[in-house]
Amino acid sequence: MIRVSLIVAALALAACAPTTTATTEVRPGGVEPVQQTEVAPPTPAEVTTRIRLEQNGQTVNVAVGQRFAVELVGVPTAGYAWSATQTPAFLTASGEATGNTTQAQSQPGFAGGNHWEVFMFTANAAGQGELVLEQRRPWETNQPPAQTFRVTIVAR
Secondary structure: OHHHHHHHHHHHHHHHOOOOOOOEEEEOOEEEEOOOOEOOOOOOOOOOEEEEHHHOOOEEEEOOOOEEEEEEEEOHHHOOEEEEEEOOOOEEEEEEEEEEOEHHHHOOOOOOOOEEEEEEEEEOOOEEEEEEEEEEOOOOOOOOOOEEEEEEEEEO
16 A cells, blocks of 8 residues: 555655656756747848748749749758749749758757758749649658648749
8 A cells, every 4th residue: 555655755756747848958057048049041141031930832933044942941951842843934043052050060069950942943934833842751752741831833
């Protein structure tokens, strides 16, 4: 009976323990909280039309000759990478950029985390079509994508 009482007491104490933990980074001279300040996507400044995940399924208008960017967050440290799987004929890939999503990722010893994956395209002719990007692990060829992003591009 005493053992049962001890087990019940231990379970009760465990249930009262906090379930969240603070993330800290140890540095010489003390402990400081990890900064989670967001970093802007590494899209070149001259690219003014920027398409984000919130625009999934929407239509975006661009001018013929205009360069635009699709800015998505991926997890390349876990093997997941975005890639264009369907590009309308009137679009040409015109660059890529990657970068951190938080300032903490620039600190020594930081490992993992999400990263910006930016894909730039140029509308070379008038047209309308669906641009599709998929996030997947390249070696998992028989698996469905972890995420799919679709946007209809109208170039005039």
